[in-house]
Amino acid sequence: MAEYKPPTLPSPFTNTTPPPTLLTQGAEAHVYKTASLDPAIPAALKIRPSKPYRHPILDRRLTRQRIIQEARCLFKLIKEGVSVPGVLALDWEGHGGAESGWGGAWLLMEWVEGAVVRVVLERWEAWMKQNEASLNPVQREREEASARALLKRMGATIGALHKAGVIHGDLTTSNLMLRGSPQDNTATTTTENGASMKGDIVLIDFGLASQSVQDEDRAVDLYVLERAIGSTHPRSEPFFDALVQGYRESHRGAPSTLKRLEDVRMRGRKRSMIG
């Protein structure tokens, strides 16, 4: 197998000190931690490298469309007071300063200190599995209640997002962050009262976001998240109703969106037609 090399950074990030450090390779983009203007101000740099598997014309169209869309949505959400990282700078033309162009695009955003909800839930599920036997019903209930509370807050944040007229397009537990939660997976999880699940929910990665106020789009957004939770956090799946509750209370349009969600759940192919 060919050795893997991350794509080269576009200018001006080739000569910043300290050099940007790669945090994650998402499906679409690489996210780096870097600094904005002052080395003391951390910032998140999202680079959408060109995708060599795609036809160049199609690639260009999609990369450009998506980075601009992302910046527009973030900008709008900041104005509406929804908890998302702010936009600092972007380049959608993909020159990276050079004439030839490298085909990609980048977006510089405010740094959010914390962990993604996926890590938080995984940590919790692992802890529950380990300690399940020794928990008494009261403790167990308390643990589950804190997980429920987390999902409820997620629902409320998503509600605020939809209220602002934006659809995330790719809601997964990897795209929701818990501000202030320890990032380290090995961090002590023996806190009895689930303190590790406290913090503000911040929505990230608006790479597939769009602007819409239709119930259909909102419901699909929720459905994507429901399925993502079901497939990655089987133990937390039963708490999805808490998320729904948080969402329901978030804005006036929520009940009709949730009604549509019922229809969306029935879609998909080859579902059993019982009931």
Add this chain to the structure above:
Amino acid sequence: MIGIGMEGSANKIGVGIMLHPEDGSTPQVLANIRHTYVSPPGEGFLPKDTARHHRAWVVKLVKEALKEARVSVDQVDCICFTKGPGMGAPLQSVAVAARMLSLLWGKELVGVNHCVGHIEMGRLITGATNPVVLYVSGGNTQVIAYSSQRYRIFGETLDIAVGNCLDRFARTLHIPNDPAPGYNIEQLAKQGKQLVDLPYVVKGMDCSFSGILAAIDGLAASWGLGGEERAREDAQAQNAAAAAADQNQDQDSKPTRADLCFSLQETVFSMLVEITERAMAHVGSKQVLIVGGVGSNERLQEMMGIMARDRGGSVYATDERFCIDNGIMIAQAGMLAYGTGFRTPLKEATCTQRFRTDEVFVQWRD
């Protein structure tokens, strides 16, 4: 342990015989034969005709498979058949045949989910241990990852399958269905150069193809590229392929039939690779396995390979013997279930058009 697998969920009827050695070493394929019902250009295969085809061939294929495998009926442990999903009538004819053999020979039945069959065969042939699976065929489009005893569907098509989209466009262009419409589109697409603008529909991890099909059908109609007439001209022009290539040099020129096939493939495969990549990023897997009939498309394999390489991973794909519906995949998945004690009593040995991949309890993996 020796098992017979019988598959007939679409226009292919396949009979395969697998050997799972007692010592637990790698399973062996003893026989893998298949017969395809091919409909005339411009037409799809109808359930009624396909079922008739399967009924006519099933006995012959079972006999042939036993002969090829040099196995006597006494040595066979179980009969595995496709329970679903698929087209009703073809599924029924194979289920009836399987029940008949079970009663005749006194062998136990194992009903198999077609999709799980594809996944297990792909895993066996390629040796991929825990890959993200892209299952793409004429009837299914799913991105699947294994987690706690289930093959979970991460993303899927919201309307028609990708293979169905390609097949139906082949019908629009009157491209022959022999050996497969998708294969002929792939060959024609190799001559295409100009990328036509088509909708690109990805919703989270899901995608949709019916709008793309409508768009490209519309383009074909407005450029006058569909229909029998043009198909005949195209066949004649094949000798003069070089001349056609020259014509394509001009980017603004009117798109050709090849250009449309090329554009359709580039667009829908980009969507598939994108949702697969998203699933890989989400579950943190570096392996990707492509199964199903469309998985034998070399352009799709190439695109997936580039994506996997850029993620530091690798792609596993198989050739048409294992990709396209076959009997051994049913035998393989069925025997894995049989090994854990799973049986399908005669009373329940029916078939169903709707049988989701995630309904199967995967007891043989941990």
